[in-house]
Amino acid sequence: MANTESTGSTADTPPLRYRVSGMDCAKDAAQIERAAQSAGVAPDAVKVSAATHIMTLKVPEASLPEIEKAVETTGYGFDRIESDEDLQQSAAHQDPGYRRALWIVVILNVGYGVLEMIGGFLAGSQAVKADALDFIGDGAITFLGLLAIGWSLLWRARSALIQGIFLALLGLGVFGTTIMRAFEPTTPDATLMGLLGLIALVINVISVLPLLQYRKGDANMRAVWLFSRNDAIGNAAVVVAAGLVVWLGSAWPDLIVAFGIAGLFLHSSWSIIRDARSDLKAAA
Numbered sequence: 295m296a297n298t299e300s301t302g303s304t305a306d307t308p309p310l311r312y313r314v315s316g317m318d319c320a321k322d323a324a325q326i327e328r329a330a331q332s333a334g335v336a337p338d339a340v341k342v343s344a345a346t347h348i349m350t351l352k353v354p355e356a357s358l359p360e361i362e363k364a365v366e367t368t369g370y371g372f373d374r375i376e377s378d379e380d381l382q383q384s385a386a387h388q389d390p391g392y393r394r395a396l397w398i399v400v401i402l403n404v405g406y407g408v409l410e411m412i413g414g415f416l417a418g419s420q421a422v423k424a425d426a427l428d429f430i431g432d433g434a435i436t437f438l439g440l441l442a443i444g445w446s447l448l449w450r451a452r453s454a455l456i457q458g459i460f461l462a463l464l465g466l467g468v469f470g471t472t473i474m475r476a477f478e479p480t481t482p483d484a485t486l487m488g489l490l491g492l493i494a495l496v497i498n499v500i501s502v503l504p505l506l507q508y509r510k511g512d513a514n515m516r517a518v519w520l521f522s523r524n525d526a527i528g529n530a531a532v533v534v535a536a537g538l539v540v541w542l543g544s545a546w547p548d549l550i551v552a553f554g555i556a557g558l559f560l561h562s563s564w565s566i567i568r569d570a571r572s573d574l575k576a577a578a
Contacts, residue, residue: 307339310358312349314342315371315392321525321562323569326368333357333364343569344435344562346450348375395504396440402501403433406494413490419482420472420552421532422490427468428528428559429494431461435566451573458566465560472552479545484536487548491532498525528555 314326323342326349330340339352349372353361365372407429414422438457531551538547 307352307354310351310353310355311375312351312372313375314347314349315373322370323565326365326370329365329368330361333361335361341569341572343573344454344566346454346569346573348573393440396436398504399501400433400437400440402497403429403436405433406497407431407433410490410494413486417483417486417490418480419487419490419532419536419548420468420475421535421548421555422482422487424468424472424552424555424559425491425494425528425532427464428525428555429497431464431559431562432525434461448574451570454566455570455574458563458570462560462563462567465556465563468552469556469560472549472556475545476549479549481543481545482536482539482548484539487539488533488536491529491536494532495526495529498529528558531555 314322323344326342327337327340330349330351331337334357335351335353340349342349349365351358351361362372407426410426410429411423414420414426434457438453441453531554535547535551539545
């Protein structure tokens, strides 16, 4: 394995870039960064932008084979960008089939997110509302990536910054309303909560299927797991909270899960804003 000292010395190392295919949100970017770090890359020597789907490495050329092997285990596709012109185009991103796959992901995420948000109000569940916001956020980021195909790095970064700020405001809204509900807790409709959580779990699995053929790595099932793992945890938490609401006769399980999901979503929004600011500096 390449050691941290050799891969982490970045002072005079020119950046090496890869376009990542098959990812759609900040959680995926964090997964890839952790994989690179497992190969000895220093945390400040790798950045995967959730805004532009570009991985930037500041490592010696000789260490690339081991790093590439490590990141490919995540199940995503990686194409080396050899020149600035390559930043504007990618075989996968220009493929009409890939565009259709992204549209399917957008429709599933945003469409169900809106329905789940309505269901959250009907059920009186803050956890369902927070989970719906996560769906809408993931779909919005995928939509941004779809629109940004062919855009310059500067304009993609600007769009991502606006998107990240908007999503952060939505997340803060859910966080704030959950705090207010905590002062006057009302027991939500646990049956509807559980049903919406189970449907969300199914939607998460379905939404990954169109992107599988654009990923590389071990096996398709591994890619499905990596893609939907964090979202599935949130969906399962909603279902568990619904059970606890019935068992305890209390609204607190719903509120606690809402705080947790909103917190994770705000963290993702912060990652998008951070990446966009970094990309703006790189494009300046």
